Structure formats: structure tokens, C-alpha cells
Amino acid sequence: MFDSKSISILNNALNHLEKGFSGLPDFELILNTESLNETLIEVAERLKDNFPYFHPLYAGQMLKPPHPIARLAYMLALWINPNNHALDGGRASSAMEKEAVVNIAAMFGWDKFLGHLTSGGTMANLEALWISKKLHPEKMVVASEQAHYTHNRISEVLKLDFESVPCDYQARMDLEGLERILKTGKVGTVVATLGTTGVGSLDPLPEILELRKKYEFRVHVDSAYGGYFTLVDNLNEYCREVYDAITHVDSIVIDPHKHGLQPYGCGCVLFNDPDVGRFYKHDSPYTYFSSSDLHLGEISLECSRAGASAVALWATQRLYPMNKGGEFASNLAKSRSAALDLYNRLKCDSRFLTILEPDLDIVVWAPKAEKISQISQLSQEMFDLCAEHDLHLAVFNYPTNLLEGLWRNIVVDQNTVTCLRSCLIKPEHQDWMDQIWQIMDKVIDSMIPRSS
Numbered sequence: 001m002f003d004s005k006s007i008s009i010l011n012n013a014l015n016h017l018e019k020g021f022s023g024l025p026d027f028e029l030i031l032n033t034e035s036l037n038e039t040l041i042e043v044a045e046r047l048k049d050n051f052p053y054f055h056p057l058y059a060g061q062m063l064k065p066p067h068p069i070a071r072l073a074y075m076l077a078l079w080i081n082p083n084n085h086a087l088d089g090g091r092a093s094s095a096m097e098k099e100a101v102v103n104i105a106a107m108f109g110w111d112k113f114l115g116h117l118t119s120g121g122t123m124a125n126l127e128a129l130w131i132s133k134k135l136h137p138e139k140m141v142v143a144s145e146q147a148h149y150t151h152n153r154i155s156e157v158l159k160l161d162f163e164s165v166p167c168d169y170q171a172r173m174d175l176e177g178l179e180r181i182l183k184t185g186k187v188g189t190v191v192a193t194l195g196t197t198g199v200g201s202l203d204p205l206p207e208i209l210e211l212r213k214k215y216e217f218r219v220h221v222d223s224a225y226g227g228y229f230t231l232v233d234n235l236n237e238y239c240r241e242v243y244d245a246i247t248h249v250d251s252i253v254i255d256p257h258k259h260g261l262q263p264y265g266c267g268c269v270l271f272n273d274p275d276v277g278r279f280y281k282h283d284s285p286y287t288y289f290s291s292s293d294l295h296l297g298e299i300s301l302e303c304s305r306a307g308a309s310a311v312a313l314w315a316t317q318r319l320y321p322m323n324k325g326g327e328f329a330s331n332l333a334k335s336r337s338a339a340l341d342l343y344n345r346l347k348c349d350s351r352f353l354t355i356l357e358p359d360l361d362i363v364v365w366a367p368k369a370e371k372i373s374q375i376s377q378l379s380q381e382m383f384d385l386c387a388e389h390d391l392h393l394a395v396f397n398y399p400t401n402l403l404e405g406l407w408r409n410i411v412v413d414q415n416t417v418t419c420l421r422s423c424l425i426k427p428e429h430q431d432w433m434d435q436i437w438q439i440m441d442k443v444i445d446s447m448i449p450r451s452s
């Protein structure tokens with residue numbers, strides 16, 4: 001299941017890299033390979049204690065290993081261990097970061113922008129809202145109820161007021177609810193989530209942008225999870241229009257370490273107006289001596305950052321360019337078709353309740369029962385039983401007020417319902433859907449007899 005051919009490819013590339021420094025006097029690191037070996041075997045032993053994130057039967061949270069090219073490029077870079085704070089610390093990897101970020105911006109139709117990689121989506125969102133605070137120090141941030149909880153916390157850190165906007169029954173930001181808050185004149189930034197972490201719903205971005213004709217506010221898009229889906233050819237019409245509107249927003253966050261095939265430690269923030277770079281200005285006494293070119297540390301809140309992350313992302317983009325119709329895009333489209341496949345199987349099965357047709361590749365459902373409390377219990381039971389059969393799903397609490405009109409004749413005796421949730425984040429999920437469904441079918445059969 002684990003490829004080991006890639007180790008010899010790494011060895012080749014390592015020899016090649018070493019030649020770049022062949023003019024230097026030779027020296028050798030003294031290593032005790034025996035104790036290295038012993039320790040590493042101990043590490044392998046410890047790492048066995050994991051869910052099989054790499055396997056198609058892991059279909060729970062947003063987890064998967066990076067693509068081999070990202071893993072190899074990252075490891076290769078570790079022999080240098082560049083730091084993308086200043087050019088002195090990582091010349092090649094800083095250039096590669098700038099190129100990789102240009103490609104991400106181009107995916108959203110931006111050629112003039114300011115942007116860089118971050119350690120992840122949280123940090124990237126923090127920077128976007130920090131700029132909002134610089135521009136509108138007295139105004140608040142709003143995001144939907146289904147937005148990532150990080151926006152509320154970041155607002156707390158930045159000492160910005162924060163308010164949640166209710167969602168409609170499709171788990172998207174409710175426009176009337178938004179306008180009610182906008183009318184107060186207190187909103188500085190609206191966070192539109194494209195791909196909520198829970199159910200993968202997309203907020204109605206075109207209509208949110210339309211509201212800017214009446215009210216003045218910044219629009220920040222949190223597409224940490226969903227950003228790359230702008231490339232796929234199997235979105236519904238609503239989602240296509242949402243993605244096409246991105247080009248008009250003020251800032252965007254996307255996580256290459258979610259759908260961009262990267263190891264953890266790779267987020268990205270982009271600003272439409274390069275002039276916001278002025279807020280990052282600082283005079284470091286330590287760094288920035290080598291060149292008058294832009295140092296990434298001059299436009300980033302984080303100081304030291306892994307150059308290896310940029311190298312891995314650059315290599316991945318090189319092998320899989322982010323074109324509509326390319327291999328990267330078609331693999332992503334497979335995740336979405338796997339989700340539609342699972343959704344349709346669930347919808348046609350009287351033993352299950354579904355909530356939403358997925359906007360992206362996340363499916364949420366529950367076993368049917370008379371009361372919300374029973375449904376919650378059955379979800380938990382199905383989660384455990386599936387895991388016993390090597391199918392790893394996730395559970396998710398969904399507010400029952402968003403189910404009004406969707407689940408009829410069910411007694412609402414709790415404010416939230418525990419559902420099952422599956423992020424079909426690997427392209428292999430498409431071909432494995434029969435096996436996944438077989439396990440679900442067997443498990444639900446043992447819990448609820450098929451009616452008639």
C-alpha cells in the first residue's frame with residue numbers, strides 16, 4: 001500500500017542537488033546508523049496508532065497524505081531546510097513560493113495581487129482579518145453560522161466585534177439575515193465561506209457582492225477547503241456562479257494542505273489590492289541585507305516559514321498544472337462525483353435521511369428514526385459499527401432549526417442532531433463507492449431492518 005519506489009527517486013535527486021555544492025571542501029556528518037535505525041523503527045511502531053488516512057476506506061474527516069511529488073520535494077528541500085522569511089534564508093524556495101502563489105492567484109483570475117503562503121488556513125484568515133482591522137478599525141466582522149469557528153476566535157484576538165449570520169436551509173448565509181446586520185452600518189467585513197467545513201456549502205457570493213452597491217464593506221472569501229473546486233467541470237449552476245464571482249472580492253484564503261495535495265503547513269492568503277502591503281511594513285534589524293528584491297518576510301505576519309512547503313507546492317503544480325480540464329482538476333471532479341453518487345444512493349434508500357445535495361464533496365446524512373434523539377444515537381452507532389468494518393466516517397452536529405421543512409414528521413427533541421459525515425477527499429473514492437456502500441448497507445441492515 002505504501003510506495004517505496006519513490007525512495008530511489010529521492011536518492012537520485014539528492015545526488016543531483018549535492019553536485020550544486022561540489023566546489024566546497026568535503027566533510028562528512030558522523031551518524032550512528034544503527035541507533036538511527038532503532039529509533040526510526042520505534043517511530044514506525046508508534047505511528048501504527050493511526051486511522052488509515054491514505055486508504056479509500058478512510059472517508060471521514062478532511063485527511064489524506066500528500067501526493068508523492070509533494071512528499072519527495074519536501075524531503076529533498078529538507079537537506080537544505082530553507083527559511084522563506086528572508087531571501088538570505090531561502091533564495092530558491094522564496095522564488096518558488098512567489099511562482100506558486102502567482103499560479104494560485106491566476107486560478108481566481110487575479111494577475112495583480114499581494115499574497116504568500118502561510119502555515120495554514122487559520123493563519124491565512126488571521127492575516128486577512130488583520131488587514132480588515134487596519135482598514136476598518138471600528139467595524140465588525142460577520143460570517144455565517146456554518147463558517148469555521150476560527151473567524152470568531154480570530155476576531156477576539158484582533159479585538160474586533162464579531163456576529164454570526166443565520167443560515168438558510170441549504171446551510172448557506174441567509175441574505176435577509178445579512179442585510180439586517182448591514183443596515184446597522186457597523187459591518188466592516190463579510191466573510192463568505194466557499195466550502196463550509198461541516199457540509200461543504202457555498203455562501204451566495206454574487207448576491208453578497210451585489211449588496212456592496214447599497215452598503216460599504218470588504219468581502220473576504222474563506223475557501224480554505226473549497227477553493228480548488230473552481231477548476232472542476234461538474235459543479236451545479238449555483239456553485240459555478242459563486243466561483244465565477246470570486247474575482248471581485250477583496251481577499252481570499254485557500255489551503256493547499258487540504259485539496260492541494262500538500263503536507264500540513266501550507267495555507268495561502270491573497271489580497272486583491274497589492275497596496276495593503278503597506279500595513280506589513282517593519283524594520284527588522286536582523287534580516288533583509290542581501291537584496292532590494294521583495295523579501296516574503298516583509299509581507300507576512302509569520303517570520304520563519306518552511307521553505308520546503310513552497311518547494312513541495314511548486315513541484316506539485318509543475319507536475320499537475322492547475323488548469324481546467326487538466327489531471328489535477330479531473331481528480332478533484334472525481335471527489336465531487338463520488339459525493340453525488342453517495343448522496344443519490346442515500347436519497348433513494350428509505351433507511352436514511354439526507355439533508356443537502358452536496359455543493360462540493362462532503363456528504364451528510366443520518367439513519368432514519370422517529371425522534372432527533374434517536375437519530376443522533378443511531379448515527380453514533382453506525383459510525384462505530386462502520387469503523388469495526390474498516391470504513392471510517394465522521395460524525396457532525398447539525399442545528400435542527402436548519403431542518404425545518406426538510407425532515408417531516410420527526411419529533412424535534414434536541415437542538416442539534418448528530419449526523420454522519422463523509423469528506424470524499426481522495427479521487428479513489430469514486431471507484432471505491434461500491435465497496436463503501438456495501439459496508440454501509442450491511443451495517444444499517446444490522447441496525448434497522450429494511451422496510452418492506
Ligand SMILES: *Cc1c(COP(=O)(O)O)cnc(C)c1O
Nearest residue numbers: 120121122148197222224225255
Ligand atoms: C480548515 C479550514 C480552516 C482552518 O484552516 P487550518 O488550515 O486548519 O488552519 C478555516 N476555514 C475553513 C473553511 C476550513 O475548511
